[in-house]
Amino acid sequence: MAFYYEEPSRTFNEYLLVPGHTPASCIPTKVSLKTPLVRYRKGEEECPLSLNIPMVSAIMAAVSDDRMAVALATEGGLSFIYGNQTIEDQAAMVSRVKQHKAGFVVSDATLSPDMTLDQVLELKEATGHSTMPVTDDGEPHGKLLGVVTERDYRLSRMSLDAKVVDFMTPREKLIVAPAETSLKEANDIIWEHKLNSLPLVDAEDRLVYMTFRKDYDSHKDNPLEMLDAEKRYIVGAGINSRDYAERVPALVEAGADVLCIDSSEGFSDWQKMTIEWVREHYGNDVKIGAGNVVDREGFRFLAEAGADFVKVGIGGGSICITRETKGIGRGQATATIEVAKARDEYFEETGIYVPICSDGGIVYDHHISLALAMGSDFVMLGRYFARFDESPSSKVVVNGTYMKEYWGEGSARARNWGRYDLGGKKSLSFEEGVDSYVPYAGSLKDNIAVTLLKIRSTMCNCGALTIPEFRDKAKLTVVSSTSIVEGGAHDVLLKDKTPYVSKVR
Numbered sequence: 001m002a003f004y005y006e007e008p009s010r011t012f013n014e015y016l017l018v019p020g021h022t023p024a025s026c027i028p029t030k031v032s033l034k035t036p037l038v039r040y041r042k043g044e045e046e047c048p049l050s051l052n053i054p055m056v057s058a059i060m061a062a063v064s065d066d067r068m069a070v071a072l073a074t075e076g077g078l079s080f081i082y083g084n085q086t087i088e089d090q091a092a093m094v095s096r097v098k099q100h101k102a103g104f105v106v107s108d109a110t111l112s113p114d115m116t117l118d119q120v121l122e123l124k125e126a127t128g129h130s131t132m133p134v135t136d137d138g139e140p141h142g143k144l145l146g147v148v149t150e151r152d153y154r155l156s157r158m159s160l161d162a163k164v165v166d167f168m169t170p171r172e173k174l175i176v177a178p179a180e181t182s183l184k185e186a187n188d189i190i191w192e193h194k195l196n197s198l199p200l201v202d203a204e205d206r207l208v209y210m211t212f213r214k215d216y217d218s219h220k221d222n223p224l225e226m227l228d229a230e231k232r233y234i235v236g237a238g239i240n241s242r243d244y245a246e247r248v249p250a251l252v253e254a255g256a257d258v259l260c261i262d263s264s265e266g267f268s269d270w271q272k273m274t275i276e277w278v279r280e281h282y283g284n285d286v287k288i289g290a291g292n293v294v295d296r297e298g299f300r301f302l303a304e305a306g307a308d309f310v311k312v313g314i315g316g317g318s319i320c321i322t323r324e325t326k327g328i329g330r331g332q333a334t335a336t337i338e339v340a341k342a343r344d345e346y347f348e349e350t351g352i353y354v355p356i357c358s359d360g361g362i363v364y365d366h367h368i369s370l371a372l373a374m375g376s377d378f379v380m381l382g383r384y385f386a387r388f389d390e391s392p393s394s395k396v397v398v399n400g401t402y403m404k405e406y407w408g409e410g411s412a413r414a415r416n417w418g419r420y421d422l423g424g425k426k427s428l429s430f431e432e433g434v435d436s437y438v439p440y441a442g443s444l445k446d447n448i449a450v451t452l453l454k455i456r457s458t459m460c461n462c463g464a465l466t467i468p469e470f471r472d473k474a475k476l477t478v479v480s481s482t483s484i485v486e487g488g489a490h491d492v493l494l495k496d497k498t499p500y501v502s503k504v505r
């Protein structure tokens, strides 16, 4: 006979935190959001790889490319570069992230001399960069021919067909420095000559890095940056359980710091075989997460197989229709709570702590706090990050409002069927995700600052300065559907939803 769970499976929206005592010492600026990313012997050793904020971006083509990875690592989180692309393209993205040393930029807006002003403007719009190096082949490490900034063109006076070579500031007028220049020295040169940028070149005059005045300042502004021992950004990458023998070596070679098997349902022999292959070829040097699971058994299976972390969640993603199409899944809150218990039980038995990640279904910022209180070590978000400038998807206008495109990896658009099947040969397939728009929200930096402040404030309301303390002290309550209504603005007419108003004297 089938097994029935006694309790209904619940979502984050059905819970609230009941505040505890807040000591005077407990203020948001003192809260640490540091959290382990990979397995370790808790109490005996330091976790070999931790996040400085408990947020990672989803393994999705609409979310995590190299630009997102740099932006998120700057804030203390991590991106998993999407795996639904050729091995070469994915490895190239990883390698571009690793070429970004903090403050040293490999330009993703490099021009060639025969490009037109129109193309320059397009690239400026797409990347948000207004200073663009010009190289002989248009590649980031080509021979340096000049630089274009907004000061080099006047839109009112120039044709859009004007060629870069005719209006750039040419190489002979540029101040450059050798590739070995330190960030401090580069910054001194920038200040001394009142520059906005300084190209660093090798002995053959090939461009190696760009350094910017604003980046030196921002480096000081980003104390949580996720950097490796060589001051390069930390980055993750998604893999699948089919081509790992080719993909993993390419990603490791490109410098990926951590991998994650990307599958909608991870309680399978395919995942075990993938982890075993990695252990056989790399021992514990290559970190690999697995998932997704929604119960104790699924967690134990992957933890025993050697996963470095385990992702939790089936069917909760905003673009996900797996529950509708296949009838599998579990409320995200219930799944997180049960898997967190399984993680603690596994730790009690073995001394090994395997972090868990609640993946999908975060709608409001406070859902992140709830997930952490329920025992999640960090959360994975797709929709949240897709809304920002840094996501790879297009910005469009829908009914007069700016939106960004956001599509599921199981949608017809992504055709990432490998993420959804069980490893056998596939001829037929069906969609488990949709293609959609999400409201454009501006820059990652501005948004994440507010989100993190909310999490820190909530933690202080519960008297906690660290995530483990928060988990210990949190008191969670299930809310009735009537009290959910009470939780939002109610019984008032919202001004921004009330367009036609006339004044009465």
Ligand code: RVP
Residues within 6 Å of the ligand: 058, 059, 060, 316, 317, 318, 319, 320, 321, 322, 359, 360, 361, 362, 380, 381, 382, 383, 384, 407, 408, 409, 410, 411, 432, 433, 434
């Ligand atoms: P959300 O943050 O709610 O947008 O959810 C993102 C998560 O949804 C991803 O990390 C992944 O687990 C899941 N996903 C991605 N594509 C699809 C799909 O097409 N069904 N689901």
